[in-house]
Amino acid sequence: MPVARRATPPTSQIREQLGVLTSLSAWTDNGEEDKPKNAKAKYRELQNDGEAYQPTWKEKLDAWLDVESDQFNMIIGLVIIGNAFVIGLETEFGAGSFTFFENLFNSIFLVEMVLRVRVMGKSYFTEPWNCFDFSLVASGTLDLWVLPLFSGGDSSSTNLYQFQAMRMLRMLRLMRVLRVIRLFRMFQQLFLIMQAFGKAFQIVLLMGLLVLILDYVCAIMLTQSIGHQTDMWQGEDQEKVQAWFGSIPNSMQTLFLVMTLTNWEEVSTVLVKELPPSVVYCTLVLYIMVTSYTMLSLITGIISESLITAQQEYRLRKEKLFDEKKKEISYELRNFLLNDCLEEDKDEHGNVKIDDLKTAMRGDTELLMKLASINIHITEQGVLALIERLASADGIVNIDYFVDKLTNLNGNASASSVMDLKFEMSKLSGKIALVLEHLDKADGGKPSSSSASASASRKDPTPTPAPRQEGPGMKHSSSHKDSKPHFAN
Numbered sequence: 001m002p003v004a005r006r007a008t009p010p011t012s013q014i015r016e017q018l019g020v021l022t023s024l025s026a027w028t029d030n031g032e033e034d035k036p037k038n039a040k041a042k043y044r045e046l047q048n049d050g051e052a053y054q055p056t057w058k059e060k061l062d063a064w065l066d067v068e069s070d071q072f073n074m075i076i077g078l079v080i081i082g083n084a085f086v087i088g089l090e091t092e093f094g095a096g097s098f099t100f101f102e103n104l105f106n107s108i109f110l111v112e113m114v115l116r117v118r119v120m121g122k123s124y125f126t127e128p129w130n131c132f133d134f135s136l137v138a139s140g141t142l143d144l145w146v147l148p149l150f151s152g153g154d155s156s157s158t159n160l161y162q163f164q165a166m167r168m169l170r171m172l173r174l175m176r177v178l179r180v181i182r183l184f185r186m187f188q189q190l191f192l193i194m195q196a197f198g199k200a201f202q203i204v205l206l207m208g209l210l211v212l213i214l215d216y217v218c219a220i221m222l223t224q225s226i227g228h229q230t231d232m233w234q235g236e237d238q239e240k241v242q243a244w245f246g247s248i249p250n251s252m253q254t255l256f257l258v259m260t261l262t263n264w265e266e267v268s269t270v271l272v273k274e275l276p277p278s279v280v281y282c283t284l285v286l287y288i289m290v291t292s293y294t295m296l297s298l299i300t301g302i303i304s305e306s307l308i309t310a311q312q313e314y315r316l317r318k319e320k321l322f323d324e325k326k327k328e329i330s331y332e333l334r335n336f337l338l339n340d341c342l343e344e345d346k347d348e349h350g351n352v353k354i355d356d357l358k359t360a361m362r363g364d365t366e367l368l369m370k371l372a373s374i375n376i377h378i379t380e381q382g383v384l385a386l387i388e389r390l391a392s393a394d395g396i397v398n399i400d401y402f403v404d405k406l407t408n409l410n411g412n413a414s415a416s417s418v419m420d421l422k423f424e425m426s427k428l429s430g431k432i433a434l435v436l437e438h439l440d441k442a443d444g445g446k447p448s449s450s451s452a453s454a455s456a457s458r459k460d461p462t463p464t465p466a467p468r469q470e471g472p473g474m475k476h477s478s479s480h481k482d483s484k485p486h487f488a489n
Contacts, residue, residue: 065115067112067116067119068119073186074186076108076112076182076186077182077183077186077187079105079108079109080179080180080182080183080186081183082105083101083105083176083179084177084179084180086098086101086102086105087177090102102140102144102176103144105140106137106140106141106144109133109136109137109140109179110137110141112133113133113134113137129185132181132182133182135175136175136176136178136179136182139175139176140175140176143176188314192307192310192314193307193310195306195310195314196303196306196307196309196310197303197306199306199309199310200299200302200303200305200306203302204299204302207295207298207299211259211291211295214290214291215252215255215256215259215291216248216252218251218255218287219248219249219251219252219255220248220251222245222251222254222255223245223246223248223250223251226241226245226271226275227241227242227244227245227246227247227250227251230242232274233270233273233274237270237273240266240270241270241271244267254267255287255291258284258287258288259287259288259291259292260292261288264284264288268280268284322374322375325373325374326374326407329370329371329373329374329407330403330404330407332370333367333403333406333407334399334400337357337360337399338350338399341360342356342357342360342399346399349398350398350399350400351396351397351398351399352396352397352399353395353396353397354387354388354391354395354396354397355395357387357397357399357402358384358387361380361383361384361387362380362384363380364380365380367383368380368383371406371407374407374410375410376406376407376409376410378406378409386402386405386406387402390402
């Protein structure tokens with residue numbers, strides 16, 4: 001069946017237009033991207049061309065008071081260290097001279113808790129660390145501001161109540177020392193070590209139970225063979241052997257001291273006076289090797305493995321949070337461009353002119369800050385150069401493709417993403433080959449060079465990545481999105 005087409009333009013021009021249009025449609029996502037949780041369009045109104053955006057004082061304050069930022073947690077960590085230092089000075093020199101500092105620290109912790117509750121809402125009380133922080137702030141508030149109001153007065157009828165209030169004050173002051181534990185939350189390396197210690201401690205307890213069983217069995221044997229035969233020694237040596245192996249508890253205590261390499265020389269010196277030295281020394285050496293050196297090596301290996309596991313889990317959590325933040329920024333930027341800034345300029349496929357998109361991107365320093373937070377360091381000139389690279393021959397840029405490319409300038413390509421890319425390229429090559437075959441038949445059946453290359457690519461669907469061209473102001477980084485073909489200019 002002949003293919004219906006216009007008499008003009010010629011076939012070669014149709015092939016060129018087909019390549020451009022296919023490239024455009026190949027990377028346009030027809031499906032709707034999943035909306036990230038708590039994602040809101042927070043982009044500000046853009047400035048005019050050439051005007052650099054200056055953050056307001058409120059935006060600067062919000063950046064410093066972001067409870068999830070590293071700088072905020074670092075400041076709180078330094079405050080905790082200072083509070084621990086002041087508590088030590090209070091213990092040495094009395095609390096009278098440091099009341100002002102205690103009120104200051106408690107006020108800072110109270111403000112921190114209010115900020116976290118404002119951001120997290122009811123979910124603040126679902127995390128154990130937050131409940132621990134709340135208890136410390138509540139105890140400090142009772143100690144410094146509430147209970148002192150009811151502890152005064154000279155009435156004899158309130159002496160018992162005052163005594164109980166003072167006891168509660170002392171207990172609350174002791175709880176202030178627990179604020180130092182919050183350092184494990186503010187500094188991630190300390191938190192990783194604590195996690196590794198918690199996991200390793202469970203196995204260490206099991207190993208301690210194993211040593212206890214071994215000592216119990218050995219204690220029964222030593223008590224029967226040595227503790228009940230103390231008549232073999234005379235004088236002071238008999239009293240020592242009786243104290244060491246006269247009962248099962250005494251034998252277990254002696255074995256524990258020998259395991260820690262304490263007093264084993266004296267024990268062996270007394271025993272070899274009546275027992276064969278080869279038996280005594282071989283038994284002691286074997287016991288020390290099993291219970292001391294072997295167990296210590298196992299404990300060291302377990303703690304090291306737990307620390308490595310904790311680091312890997314922490315890295316996976318950070319990567320997950322990083323991907324979620326990248327997805328949220330991508331959604332915000334796409335929603336801002338499509339629904340707010342370029343709503344009247346885009347067509348039904350989400351394509352806009354290159355000049356309109358450049359105008360929307362100029363002066364947007366907030367976007368550059370958001371990109372820097374996901375480790376994408378790019379200047380305004382780099383963003384404009386990226387728009388030029390993604391534009392088609394007629395100066396059209398797809399917004400979805402631009403946002404996807406911009407937010408994936410840095411990152412690692414997953415195996416599934418690479419396979420999806422290869423599959424899409426294979427389908428695209430097959431479609432182009434079929435269209436070119438129809439065009440060749442319409443021209444009289446003479447195969448052209450483009451149809452021959454398309455047929456070859458259909459047989460070997462492995463795509464060949466286009467050479468990269470870095471624009472000014474951009475830093476090179478690897479991503480699976482970079483393997484997409486560039487539009488022909």
